[in-house]
Every structure is written in structure tokens, then in C-alpha cells.
Amino acid sequence: MPPIARPRGTNDLLPPDSALFAWVLDTHRQVAEAYGYELVETPLFETTETYERGTGAGTDVVEKEMFSFTDRGGRQLTLRPEATPGVLRAVLAAHLDQQRRPVRVHCAGPMFRYARPQAGRYHQFWQVDVEAVGESSPALDAEVVEVAWRFYERLGVHGLSLQLNTLGDLQDRFRYRAALLDYYRPLEDRLCEDCRRRLDVNPLRLLDCKRDAGLVAGAPEIGPSLGPESRAFFAEVTGFLDAAGIPYSLNPRLVRGLDYYAHTTFELWHESLQGAQNALGGGGRYDGLAEVLGFPPTPGTGYALGVERTMALCREQGLGPEPAREQVVVLGVGRAEAQAAAAVARRLRGLGIAAILDVSDRRLDRRLSAAARRGARAAVMVGEEEAARGAATWKDLDTGHQETAPVADVAEALYGLLSG
Numbered sequence: 001m002p003p004i005a006r007p008r009g010t011n012d013l014l015p016p017d018s019a020l021f022a023w024v025l026d027t028h029r030q031v032a033e034a035y036g037y038e039l040v041e042t043p044l045f046e047t048t049e050t051y052e053r054g055t056g057a058g059t060d061v062v063e064k065e066m067f068s069f070t071d072r073g074g075r076q077l078t079l080r081p082e083a084t085p086g087v088l089r090a091v092l093a094a095h096l097d098q099q100r101r102p103v104r105v106h107c108a109g110p111m112f113r114y115a116r117p118q119a120g121r122y123h124q125f126w127q128v129d130v131e132a133v134g135e136s137s138p139a140l141d142a143e144v145v146e147v148a149w150r151f152y153e154r155l156g157v158h159g160l161s162l163q164l165n166t167l168g169d170l171q172d173r174f175r176y177r178a179a180l181l182d183y184y185r186p187l188e189d190r191l192c193e194d195c196r197r198r199l200d201v202n203p204l205r206l207l208d209c210k211r212d213a214g215l216v217a218g219a220p221e222i223g224p225s226l227g228p229e230s231r232a233f234f235a236e237v238t239g240f241l242d243a244a245g246i247p248y249s250l251n252p253r254l255v256r257g258l259d260y261y262a263h264t265t266f267e268l269w270h271e272s273l274q275g276a277q278n279a280l281g282g283g284g285r286y287d288g289l290a291e292v293l294g295f296p297p298t299p300g301t302g303y304a305l306g307v308e309r310t311m312a313l314c315r316e317q318g319l320g321p322e323p324a325r326e327q328v329v330v331l332g333v334g335r336a337e338a339q340a341a342a343a344v345a346r347r348l349r350g351l352g353i354a355a356i357l358d359v360s361d362r363r364l365d366r367r368l369s370a371a372a373r374r375g376a377r378a379a380v381m382v383g384e385e386e387a388a389r390g391a392a393t394w395k396d397l398d399t400g401h402q403e404t405a406p407v408a409d410v411a412e413a414l415y416g417l418l419s420g
């Protein structure tokens with residue numbers, strides 16, 4: 001029988017890579033919390049309607065990529081392809097926006113999209129996400145961009161390009177839609193099947209088409225369709241970014257793949273990520289989303305960043321957490337000292353030292369080199385005689401220096417060693 005295989009489009013997260021993953025998530029949490037974003041956690045699945053209405057019926061995500069199922073009670077459910085509609089639902093259903101505005105929240109978790117798997121594109125992938133709900137201030141759009149930017153800065157990633165655009169308000173988009181229809185109608189015969197279908201549903205989607213890229217290049221830009229208020233709003237966003245020293249490229253074609261955006265949209269690109277997968281993340285303002293989900297109109301803005309793509313970039317640029325060296329390996333020299341060694345390890349942990357018990361039967365020198373290989377700073381050895389008098393021998397694995405002392409003194413020496 002062949003061994004059971006991992007489902008297509010999924011990843012296993014194993015050491016040592018899992019340390020990089022944890023570092024990316026921790027860094028994002030720290031940066032988001034420094035701006036006042038608080039943790040939320042919402043279900044991994046929502047009603048299918050949440051995405052049909054929220055993410056948008058004419059999007060690739062909803063048309064082609066949802067993992068949907070009927071539960072045993074006949075309810076239509078979908079594994080979340082993105083966090084935004086679920087998080088907004090949770091925040092508004094709990095009336096958090098009536099206690100304070102904006103409600104600033106962040107989350108991290110797996111998302112599910114049935115896109116053709118390839119490098120950087122999976123059926124299950126992780127996003128880190130922030131959402132700011134309840135204010136339509138351009139300062140908030142600039143803030144979420146800044147959080148994303150500072151996050152990558154903190155990781156040490158270089159070579160990012162921030163792509164920025166505005167889609168204006170509803171009226172601007174009506175005007176833009178009409179301009180796009182005027183342009184595309186006469187070209188209908190030359191359009192791919194998807195574009196032809198989407199022309200009536202949402203012509204903005206056509207600007208995302210890779211197959212009709214030649215036609216996209218000639219399509220009208222949104223600029224002339226923008227009213228004075230939208231222009232002023234966007235000017236404020238860019239003003240805040242300029243003041244924060246965050247560089248951006250204006251990209252009038254950046255419409256994003258999801259239906260709910262209005263005003264500011266942005267993406268973070270890196271050239272080393274290939275082709276259509278070059279976006280590390282993106283986001284923008286979604287003032288109409290609350291209403292389509294059945295809540296009172298409530299503005300919002302936010303972003304999501306792909307964790308696997310971010311990790312790939314970190315690997316490529318040699319970025320990662322400091323190797324964990326603040327640990328020691330404890331071993332009983334012979335079988336008879338196994339319990340004494342476990343007791344010493346327990347005592348050390350009680351004093352706040354990460355102590356890993358070596359339970360192998362190998363020769364002592366092999367065990368010491370294994371401890372050094374796993375990155376331990378010191379080894380603590382408990383032999384027969386030491387066990388009898390409550391002592392242990394600790395060895396600095398960098399210098400080779402070793403000392404035998406009562407366990408309390410060993411703990412103190414290790415504490416000094418580990419805290420540098």
C-alpha cells in the first residue's frame with residue numbers, strides 16, 4: 001500500500017522552517033499591536049453567502065476558487081478564502097463599533113482557495129490581516145499601509161514596491177464602468193471567455209485579465225472618472241504616506257481581485273516572486289462591504305499579507321529569527337541516572353531555563369555533539385556520584401569549560417551564561 005499523501009496544494013510546516021513561520025507571525029503581531037490593533041479570531045468557515053455577497057459573485061475567488069460544502073443540516077458553508085468579510089461580520093454583529101471607532105483588529109490564520117497550485121499559490125495558505133472598522137478617514141488608509149510597510153521593514157525585507165491606486169466612490173466607479181464599457185464593447189469578439197462574461201457583471205475585473213493584457217494596456221484609466229471629493233481623499237492618503245516617508249508607485253490599473261474596494265487600494269510587490277504571484281499582499285478601503293453583508297453602512301480599511309510568500313522572500317534574503325540558543329540539554333550519564341537527570345531538568349525549567357532532556361542510550365561524546373548540533377548553549381550531565389549528592393556537571397558547549405557543582409549553583413551559572 002503506498003503511504004498516505006498530503007492533499008494537493010497544501011504544505012506541511014516542519015522544523016526548522018516552523019521557526020521562521022513563528023517569527024513572521026510574532027513580528028506581525030508585535031507591529032500591529034504597536035499601532036493598537038487587537039487580536040480577533042473568527043471561524044475557518046462561514047456561510048457561502050458571506051463570500052458570494054461580500055467578496056463578490058463576479059470574482060475569481062467566488063466563481064472558481066471556493067471550497068464549499070453542505071453540512072449535515074443542509075446549510076451551505078465555505079472554508080474562508082479570505083478573512084475580511086468574516087472579521088467585519090464578527091465586529092459588527094458584536095457592535096464593537098458602537099463602543100469605539102475605529103475598531104482596530106488583527107488576525108492570522110489559514111485561508112482556502114481552489115486555485116491551480118504552483119509556487120506561491122496553494123489551496124491552503126496563511127494570511128496575516130489587519131482591519132480598521134468604523135472610520136472613513138484617509139489617515140486610517142495610510143495607517144494600514146504603514147503597518148504593512150513597517151512589518152516588512154522589521155523583518156528586514158528589502159526591494160519591496162508599494163503599488164497604490166484609488167477606485168473612487170460609488171459614483172466615480174459608475175462613471176469608470178461606463179468608460180470601460182465604451183472601450184470594451186467594440187472589442188467584445190477579441191475578449192477571452194471570462195472577460196466576455198464579466199463585461200456586464202463587473203467590467204473593472206477585465207483590468208486584471210492576464211490573457212487580454214494587450215487590451216488592458218489601452219483601457220481608460222480611472223483618473224478622469226474621479227470626482228473632486230475622491231481626489232481630495234486620495235491626496236490626503238498620499239500626503240500621510242509622504243510624511244511617513246513611505247515610498248509608493250501610483251498604479252492606475254490596480255483594481256484588486258475582490259469586489260468590495262472603494263477609494264484606496266494597494267499591493268506590495270516583490271520582483272523575485274514570479275508573475276501573477278508577485279504580490280506579497282494587498283488591501284484597501286471597503287466602505288460598501290458592511291451593507292452588502294446586511295449591516296448598517298460602516299466604513300472599513302485593511303490588508304492581508306501572504307505568509308508563505310513572505311517566508312519565501314525571507315529565505316531568499318537570508319532573513320530569519322536568531323537561532324534559539326537559550327536552551328540547555330540535560331542528560332543522565334547512565335540509565336541509573338535517568339530520573340535524577342529528569343529532576344535536574346525540571347528544576348532548571350522551574351527557574352526559567354529551557355531544558356531538553358536527552359533520553360538516548362548513546363555514548364556520552366555523541367550525545368554532547370548532538371546537543372551542540374541542535375544549538376544548545378550548554379550540557380548538564382548527571383553521573384552516579386553527582387546524583388547521589390544532588391550535584392551536576394555543566395559544560396559550556398562553545399568553550400568546552402566544565403564545572404561540577406550543587407544543582408542550585410549549576411542553575412545560577414547557566415542563568416549567567418544564557419543571559420550573556
Ligand code: HAM
Pocket residue numbers: 081082083084113115120121122123124125126127129130131257258279280281282283284285286301302303304305306307308309
Ligand atoms: P488578496 O489580495 O486576495 O486580499 O490576498 C492577499 C494575499 O494573500 C496575496 O497577496 C497573497 O500573498 C496571499 N494569497 C492569496 N491567494 C493565495 C494562494 N492561493 N496561495 C498563497 N497565497 C495566497 C485579501 O485576501 C483581502 N482580504 C485583503 C484585505 C483585507 N482587504 C481589506 N482588508
